[in-house]
Amino acid sequence: MEGIFQSGALKGCVAFITGGGSGINLEIGRALGSLGASIGICGRNADRLEGASNVLRAKGADVFTAVADVRDFDAVQSAMDGCRDALGPVTFLVCGAAGNFLSPAESMSANGFKTVIDIDLMGAFNAARAGFEQLKETRGSILFISGGQSWVPFAYQAHVGAAKAGIDNLMANLALEWGPYGIRSNSIVPGPIEGTEGMQRMGGDEQRDIWEAMTPLGRMGRAQEVAAMAAFLASPAASFVSGARIPVDGGQNLTGSHVFNAAIAKQFNRANP
Ligand code: COA
Numbered sequence: 001m002e003g004i005f006q007s008g009a010l011k012g013c014v015a016f017i018t019g020g021g022s023g024i025n026l027e028i029g030r031a032l033g034s035l036g037a038s039i040g041i042c043g044r045n046a047d048r049l050e051g052a053s054n055v056l057r058a059k060g061a062d063v064f065t066a067v068a069d070v071r072d073f074d075a076v077q078s079a080m081d082g083c084r085d086a087l088g089p090v091t092f093l094v095c096g097a098a099g100n101f102l103s104p105a106e107s108m109s110a111n112g113f114k115t116v117i118d119i120d121l122m123g124a125f126n127a128a129r130a131g132f133e134q135l136k137e138t139r140g141s142i143l144f145i146s147g148g149q150s151w152v153p154f155a156y157q158a159h160v161g162a163a164k165a166g167i168d169n170l171m172a173n174l175a176l177e178w179g180p181y182g183i184r185s186n187s188i189v190p191g192p193i194e195g196t197e198g199m200q201r202m203g204g205d206e207q208r209d210i211w212e213a214m215t216p217l218g219r220m221g222r223a224q225e226v227a228a229m230a231a232f233l234a235s236p237a238a239s240f241v242s243g244a245r246i247p248v249d250g251g252q253n254l255t256g257s258h259v260f261n262a263a264i265a266k267q268f269n270r271a272n273p
Helices: 023-032 046-058 073-087 109-137 160-182 197-201 205-214 223-234 258-267
Strands: 014-018 036-045 063-067 093-097 140-147 184-190 245-248
Touching: 014 023, 014 073, 014 109, 023 046, 023 093, 023 140, 023 197, 023 223, 036 046, 036 073, 063 073, 063 109, 073 109, 073 140, 093 109, 093 184, 093 223, 109 140, 109 160, 140 160, 140 223, 160 184, 160 245, 184 205, 197 223
Parallel strands: 014 036, 014 093, 036 063, 093 140, 140 184, 184 245
Antiparallel strands: none
16 A cells, blocks of 8 residues: 555554454454554454454554454444554444355254344444444444455355445445534445455355456456555545445446356356246
8 A cells, every 4th residue: 555645644544443353354463553553453253353453463563352252242342442442432343243155045043044143234234333433533433344245145145245234224324313423434436356255155166257248347366455445544635425335346346146157056056047
């Protein structure tokens, strides 16, 4: 991000990122950290958090980590309280923790559906709610990580689509209700981002040709490209941006999900949805 944004552009920013130990979320932490932000991350896996904190410290960031499952409100609250004690009140909250697997709706258990709703949607609410007092104090902002499943249905993604659409609606509600406190709320809708666990769970980078065919820019995206938008949203340059659902997807949302659906149905030996 250095060289694109001014050095130290995010000095004074305290970011807290759920699911910050890997993938797009970690890349957001790296980008913000390299611009001077302090970074708090939480996740379920202590080893992963440890590895991520080394990566972030190497960027020069002050780092706080806490093991917390976003499904557990008290754990998230205590992680955010600990982050405040270590780094100061949060100015930029990233609700990024997510879960995914491919499953036809008719064979998905109720618990499978609920698990993704709990991680993605409840987890996003838990983090926003736990962070509210700090964000109110700093007139900070919230970034939700949504998904293309929120715009159009993707096959075998009923649970994820419901969760991501809920997240985008929550984002809009909080922009409305918390705007008067000076709190901004936005979501990024990442397209196919190479090398991420999210892509792995959607069939893997081996499906690259499918994603390339579905994306007007003709390629998969890079996590740094999502992180650049996050850095913009964390900066004063975005001070009047709230309630926005911003695709960072090479135009993928314009072409729908048909190519993916056909390919994945074949893998599951099912009729084209
Ligand atoms: N197909 C169908 N159902 C599945 C499934 C699959 N591939 N994977 C899990 N489930 C179901 C389980 O069967 C279980 O339901 P049941 O109790 O009725 O059997 C339910 O989902 C919960 O599974 P469990 O493994 O106990 O949940 P978990 O909390 O340990 O893991 C997941 C949550 C399933 C979302 C897991 O994929 C995960 O931890 N993901 C985090 C990382 C990730 O997905 N990153 C990408 C984000 S885009």
